[in-house]
Structures are given as structure tokens and as C-alpha cells.
Amino acid sequence: MPQQTYTTVKPRFIEIMDSTLRDGEQTSGVSFLPHEKLMIARMLLRDLNVDRIEVASARVSDGEKEAVKMICRYARQIDRLQSVEVLGFVDGHASVDWIVDAGACTMNLLCKGSLRHCQEQLHKTPEEHIADILSVVDYASSKGVSINIYLEDWSSGMKDSPEYVYKLMDSLVNEATDEHGMTRNNNIFRDSLCSSVASCIKRFMLPDTLGIMNPLQVIEYFRKMLKRYPQAHFDFHAHNDYDLAVSNSLAAALSGAKGLHVTVNGLGERCGNAPLSSVQVILKDQFNAKTSINEERLMDVSRLVESYSGIAIAPNQPIIGDNVFTQVAGVHADGDQKGGLYHNPLVPERFGRKREYAMGKTSGRANITRNLQELGLELTPEQTQRVTKRITELGDRKEVVTQDDLPFIVSDVLKHDVTEDKVKLVSYQVSLAYGLKPLANVKVEINGQQYEGHSSGDGQYDAFVKALRKIYKEYLDRTFPLLQNYAVTIPPGGRTDALVQTVITWQMPEGKVLRTRGLDADQTEAAIKATIKMLNIIEK
DSSP: OOOOOOOOOOOOBOEEEEOTTTTGGGSTTOOOOHHHHHHHHHIIIIISOOSEEEEEETTSOHHHHHHHHHHHHHHHHTTOGGGEEEEEESSTTHHHHHHHHHTOOEEEEEEEOSHHHHHHTSOOOHHHHHHHHHHHHHHHHHTTOEEEEEEETHHHHHHHOHHHHHHHHHTTSSOEEOTTSOEEOOGGGOSHHHHHHHHHEEEEEEEOTTSOOOHHHHHHHHHHHHHHOTTOOEEEEOBOTTSOHHHHHHHHHHTTOSEEEEBGGGOOSTTOBOBHHHHHHHHHHHSOOBOOOOGGGHHHHHHHHHHHHOOOOOTTOTTTSTTTTEEOOHHHHHHHHTTOTTOOSOOGGGGTOOOEEOBSTTOHHHHHHHHHHHHTOOOOHHHHHHHHHHHHHHHHTTOOBOGGGHHHHHHHHHHTTOTTOSEEEEEEEEEOOTTSOOEEEEEEEETTEEEEEEEEOSSHHHHHHHHHHHHHHHTSOOOOOEEEEEEEEOOTTOOSSSOEEEEEEEEOTTSOEEEEEEEESSHHHHHHHHHHHHHHHHHO
């Protein structure tokens, strides 16, 4: 039997152009300061290694020009000036001169990619618009500026006026083929000007400006474009109005697009653009494509843009959300312990992150045990059961506990209400009513004897402490310690609102200072726990 041979298909390289600083800034309420644009550009080029960045629109403002100058100075220092692009317009010499003055050398020229936009927005015929484009491109070429052509509203153009799209393209490339694949002349555009134009234009960028396409349409239209213009470099620019930006981007790559446009965190007008992080992992994992992106820095740039933009990342946003590598269900933790049964190719370490097991009412012992092991905490089965019970109680109150909170819960559960305590809180009741001082009724057991007291106070905890003071004074003839300081915080390292920590500083009668800590989801309860701990220390 002859030996079977396999042909290895070389993975395609897909160029990534990030438009966070231009298209992403069109997000409602988002406006980056010049130094913020520089910091984002530095991270995109240096740390994430994006192929290209679109940083601004020409002629917007003096601040915009200053930002472009700063970015271009930096890009020149690291030999990446060709990677910096600026959106320009068909406006004679104006955009080209603005871009040259800002220090950039690549213009993304915004042309009309649909007959409707050409006629109704510009009030020009296709021939007039084409002549204007050729004039701008020729002038840019004389200034040493490279051109990428945006066919704005290309998706509508392919749906409603494909002949207009082809006519525009025919004027900007050296060769075109008809529907039968035959090369044909470009008549009036086949002249010296057109030849210089074609050499100046590097890419044709095809936007779904209104976000109206689906993946099947992307495939159909891209195949038509590539059949007519097989040597052209096509980019695809997706919008997310139907939540299809990522799917459409993948469809474009599958159909022959050489570049994809993205934004960090999916920022962009209306519903945003294709998120860089999602496009990256889908290209690599689902399409076996190669990119230049350094995946380990995706989280860093996402957090930077989140901070500067003020647009929070959704917890369940793929790759970059807080919760995407966090599992709560106990069955998942159990499966992971038995061979990583709930892992997929999106392992968190790939993105500089780690898998976490958040704890709630569905956690179960396996989840909590896994977290304890990672922290190096060894508990007996009975102790683990008590900790699990406490976490379940918090879960019933709609609280989620992270691993950072776990040591505090363990300490609280194992040290509170143990049998050797000489002071035990039997019961208490605090009430709060509008216009009245809070009231507290307290019953405690001290060295086996129960005592009861009540009092009003300036707050619920104040009323509780005053009731205890009465018990110590009236029944035990002892001085109750003075409260020196009272601080309420989230436990150090904690990242949820599941628990609060109360640290109280006490002044003992003999002058000694004592600090005790209480932990609970309720602030008053946490303070009460800290107080009972203080009394036990005194008794011991």
C-alpha cells in the first residue's frame, strides 16, 4: 500500500489595524487627551505589537494635531512611523498638508463606497468624485504620503450599487477583470496619472459602515471583489450593530481579506467595532491564522483604555472580562481537579491571567477545597464543612466570595464562637427608627453566667456597646475599655463587596492598647464580632 502524504497548509498572516484612537474615540462620551493617546499608542505598538494604528482624523483640532505629532515622534524613534495612519478627506490639499505638518506619512483617504453617499451627501456624479480622489492621491504622492483608500458604506454599495463600486475601483487599480475573469482596459483612467495613483495606494479598506452585513454576505461580496481585483490588498472594517462584528471579521479573513480593523474593548460609534481581543483569539484558534499580536499584553492595554475612556469592561466580556476565567459551580472545580475537564484552549495563562474559583452558594466543597489548596491552607474535613456552610450563607444573600476573601472567612469561622471562649454573645437586637435614637438589647454569657442589658445610642453599634458597658458596670463592677479608633474597610486584597472588615482600637484601663478585627457582610455585625473578641482577650 503506497504511503499516504499530507500537504501542510501554511497559516495565513492577517494584518491587524487598531482604530481605538480614531474610530474608538467616536464612542459617546469618549475623548482622549493627547498624552493619553500617546500612552495608548505606545502600548499598542511596543507591547501589543499591533501592525498599524489609526490615531486621528485630519483637521479636527489643534489638540488632535498635537497628539499626532507626539505619536509620530515616538513611532519614529522605534522605527514604526509607517505604522501610524491618519484619516483624511477628499478635500484638495487640506488633509494632506495637515497630515504632513503633523509628521505622519500614511493617510487613510475616506471616499464614498456607495452611489447613494456619493450623490446625496457630496451631490456629485461618480466621475466628479473619482476625479477629486485622483487629484488628492496625486498630491499626496508628490508629498511622499502613502494612501490607503476607505470605501465608506461599501456594504451598502455592494448591495445597492455594485457597478458604482467597481467603477470607483477600476479607476484606482492598474487592472480589473470582468465577471468572466477576463482582463479589461480601464478606458479614460488608463493614463499616467492613474499609474502613479495605483503605485501610491497600498490598501483598499472595505467598511461595513452601518453594521448591516452578515457573514454570508461578507463572503459573497469579498469573493466578488477578489475575483475582479486579485492583486489588491483588502482590509475589512466591521461595526457591531447586529452583534456580528467578530463573525463578519472572521468571514472576511476566510474570504481573503489581508487585514482586519479592530478597537480595544470594542469601542466605537453606536454599538462599537470588532474587539481586538476577540478577533485575535478567533483568528488564531478557529482559523489557524498568524498575527503579530502579543496576547499576554491584551489585558494591560484593555485596562489602560478602560481607565482613559471611562467605559467599563463587562465582567463577561470574552478574554478581558473579570469573570471569564472564574468558575463558581462546584461540579466544575471537581472536574478540573480530575483532569481539567472544564478547560478549553482559552487558558488564562495565555493572556497573563490565572483561573479562579469564586465561591457562592453553588460552590460545594470541591471548589472551596481547591481555593484552600492554592492558598496553602490545610483544614480538617469538619473545618472545611464549617467554612463551606458560611460561604453558602453568604451566597444565599447574593454575595460572591473570591479567593482573596477566603483567609478572612476561615479566620472568622474558626476563631469565633469556639468552645473555649469565656465571653459569648447569646443574643442581641438593635432597632433603628426615624426620629428616634437606636436601641439595643444584649444578652451575653461571661464565664458561664448570663447577663442582659439594654441602652440607646447615637448609632446601632454605639447602642450595643453602651448596653455592654451597663452589664459590666452594674453586674460585674468592672470598667469597660474605651473605644479609641474604629475603621471599616474591604479586607486587604478583597475585590468584592461580599465582606467588610472592622478594626477597633481599644484603650485598656491599665493603659494598654488592643486592636481586634471582625469580618462580616454586615458592618454592624463585623463591629460586634470585633468587640466580643476584645472581651475574650481580656478574660483570658
